[in-house]
Amino acid sequence: MKVPDLESTVSLDFIRERVAEDVKASKNGGRVHTRFPPEPNGYLHIGHAKSICLNFGVAADYNGLCNLRFDDTNPSKETVEFEESIQRDVRWLGFDWDDRMYYASDYSEQLYQYSVQLIKDGNAYVDSLSADEIREYRGTLTQPGKNSPYRNRSVKENLDLFERMRAGEFEDGTHVLRAKIDMASPNINMRDPVLFRIMNVPHYRQGSKWVIYPMYDYAHPISDAIENITHSLCTLEFEDHRPLYDWCLEKLPVPSRPVQIEFARLNLSYTVLSKRKLLTLVTEGLVNGWDDPRMPTLSGLRRRGYTPEAIRNFCDSIGVAKRDAIVDVAQLEHAIRDDLNKRSQRVMAVLRPLRVVIENYPEGQTEELDAVNNPEDANAGTRKVPFSRVLYIEQEDFRENPPKQFFRLAPGREVRLRYAYFITCTQVVKDAAGNVAELRCTYDPATRGGDSPDGRSPKATLHWVSAAHAVPAEARLYDRLFNEERPDNDSRINPSSLEVVGSCQVEPSLKSAKPGDRFQFERIGYFCVDLDSKPGALVFNRTVTLRDTWAKIEKSLKK
Numbered sequence: 001m002k003v004p005d006l007e008s009t010v011s012l013d014f015i016r017e018r019v020a021e022d023v024k025a026s027k028n029g030g031r032v033h034t035r036f037p038p039e040p041n042g043y044l045h046i047g048h049a050k051s052i053c054l055n056f057g058v059a060a061d062y063n064g065l066c067n068l069r070f071d072d073t074n075p076s077k078e079t080v081e082f083e084e085s086i087q088r089d090v091r092w093l094g095f096d097w098d099d100r101m102y103y104a105s106d107y108s109e110q111l112y113q114y115s116v117q118l119i120k121d122g123n124a125y126v127d128s129l130s131a132d133e134i135r136e137y138r139g140t141l142t143q144p145g146k147n148s149p150y151r152n153r154s155v156k157e158n159l160d161l162f163e164r165m166r167a168g169e170f171e172d173g174t175h176v177l178r179a180k181i182d183m184a185s186p187n188i189n190m191r192d193p194v195l196f197r198i199m200n201v202p203h204y205r206q207g208s209k210w211v212i213y214p215m216y217d218y219a220h221p222i223s224d225a226i227e228n229i230t231h232s233l234c235t236l237e238f239e240d241h242r243p244l245y246d247w248c249l250e251k252l253p254v255p256s257r258p259v260q261i262e263f264a265r266l267n268l269s270y271t272v273l274s275k276r277k278l279l280t281l282v283t284e285g286l287v288n289g290w291d292d293p294r295m296p297t298l299s300g301l302r303r304r305g306y307t308p309e310a311i312r313n314f315c316d317s318i319g320v321a322k323r324d325a326i327v328d329v330a331q332l333e334h335a336i337r338d339d340l341n342k343r344s345q346r347v348m349a350v351l352r353p354l355r356v357v358i359e360n361y362p363e364g365q366t367e368e369l370d371a372v373n374n375p376e377d378a379n380a381g382t383r384k385v386p387f388s389r390v391l392y393i394e395q396e397d398f399r400e401n402p403p404k405q406f407f408r409l410a411p412g413r414e415v416r417l418r419y420a421y422f423i424t425c426t427q428v429v430k431d432a433a434g435n436v437a438e439l440r441c442t443y444d445p446a447t448r449g450g451d452s453p454d455g456r457s458p459k460a461t462l463h464w465v466s467a468a469h470a471v472p473a474e475a476r477l478y479d480r481l482f483n484e485e486r487p488d489n490d491s492r493i494n495p496s497s498l499e500v501v502g503s504c505q506v507e508p509s510l511k512s513a514k515p516g517d518r519f520q521f522e523r524i525g526y527f528c529v530d531l532d533s534k535p536g537a538l539v540f541n542r543t544v545t546l547r548d549t550w551a552k553i554e555k556s557l558k559k
């Protein structure tokens with residue numbers, strides 16, 4: 001494990017710099033302990049991956065520990081399904097919390113007792129204003145707030161009311177426990193923030209044990225302190241909450257003194273990372289669940305064919321900054337291409353088949369040709385691919401009237417079939433509607449394996465499958481879920497974000513491919529076998545395209 005130090009030439013991000021200083025100064029005895037604190041109210045997304053990689057990564061860099069803590073203090077939105085998905089996704093990303101999985105809700109008694117302490121010390125009171133009144137009294141950024149008429153209740157009365165809040169004597173919204181700080185503070189978060197509220201809602205783990213629930217700003221610093229967290233890393237929107245974080249720790253006899261450090265959250269172009277929006281997409285049926293391969297959730301990316309390594313590399317590559325910025329989604333796509341290029345087996349698959357009959361190839365003959373499994377991996381070896389008289393090629397690899405820069409198959413033209421032979425198109429057969437139904441070609445037997453003894457080299461090499469041996473399959477081609485570069489909560493999804501191509505033909509080696517297996521379909525893109533796939537009814541998800549040079553040319557021609 002690498003242990004960066006300040007003297008090293010490796011440039012550290014500002015969080016690691018800060019942690020390195022603390023370690024060097026033997027703060028907390030040189031200990032580093034972080035936590036990843038998701039609320040179990042949705043599935044994790046790529047933004048959470050940044051936080052996971054940072055929290056577990058910083059701990060690992062300094063031989064420290066990282067806890068998984070469920071911030072389960074809002075029972076109205078939390079479920080065991082969400083919790084289980086979070087555990088699965090953190091593990092899948094490659095991180096391990098050992099036996100350190102905690103729940104903020106398990107600290108309820110301690111949080112309650114600390115509140116009693118705050119009341120006794122004159123640092124908290126029970127307020128009986130309504131939610132609307134509390135908002136009104138709070139003031140604005142330019143105007144100070146006003147004290148609640150209940151602010152000066154006696155300690156005795158506060159203790160009595162708070163105990164009765166816990167005992168379930170009151171309706172939701174009738175009373176809250178507030179910190180007694182300063183209604184005129186320039187920082188609105190310090191204007192007597194609410195610490196506990198009444199919620200008569202059963203909790204997915206605690207049942208109806210509690211009818212009062214702590215607010216995040218109160219529960220979080222205390223949970224961190226209870227777990228002996230040294231560095232509490234959170235996103236920038238909590239910067240203005242830091243004085244409250246510190247206030248809680250100062251006023252209470254907590255077992256340790258963590259510090260909160262804020263970093264910029266991940267924003268990705270063409271992507272929404274708001275849990276609320278993602279939840280809406282799922283509940284309104286606009287996508288097929290949280291793991292829809294178009295979703296930026298970790299379960300969606302996994303189903304799409306992303307690897308944990310690619311996501312971790314992406315998180316490394318974007319770095320950690322103090323200012324919000326938008327990362328281009330192309331950077332995420334680059335990370336997965338880079339990883340899949342190294343690891344995925346190449347195969348031939350034809351998405352939209354066009355029948356080709358090789359007229360001078362003997363009927364009933366089959367040859368087994370050698371194909372390279374992965375040119376990036378010398379150990380990946382070769383496989384046999386059957387060749388016969390009737391083949392399928394891609395419809396878009398043929399043009400009856402080829403434009404100038406189209407080098408693929410056309411009448412009278414010769415192309416190379418990958419790992420096989422050179423073929424020349426001799427005749428175009430059309431159906432009754434005038435569409436190209438079939439091509440008649442000849443092959444040159446001297447070009448077996450794809451090389452010509454006379455040094456002739458066609459400009460295009462096409463992929464193909466043997467019609468008699470190919471396996472039918474479905475391909476699901478995904479595109480961006482949003483067409484807007486900066487989608488918001490009102491953005492509509494891209495109606496062409498999923499195209500199902502039902503009549504693909506893939507090489508026979510794919511017959512026994514299992515869900516999760518990944519391949520590069522030569523010249524088309526990276527694909528993985530979907531969960532819906534079954535023997536005899538193969539389904540492939542397109543993870544990401546290859547860079548298609550022709551598409552680029554065609555685009556520039558249109559300009």
Ligand code: ATP
Pocket residue numbers: 036037038039040046047048050051071233234235264265266267273275
């Ligand atoms: P909510 O707004 O519902 O609280 P959240 O995205 O903050 O949603 P949490 O479950 O509270 O969800 O997040 C867990 C951790 O992940 C938090 O520490 C949060 O700061 C971090 N996190 C969430 N979104 C991002 C993001 N886009 N980039 C980096 N970190 C994130």
Ligand code: MG
Pocket residue numbers: 039
């Ligand atoms: Mg949050």
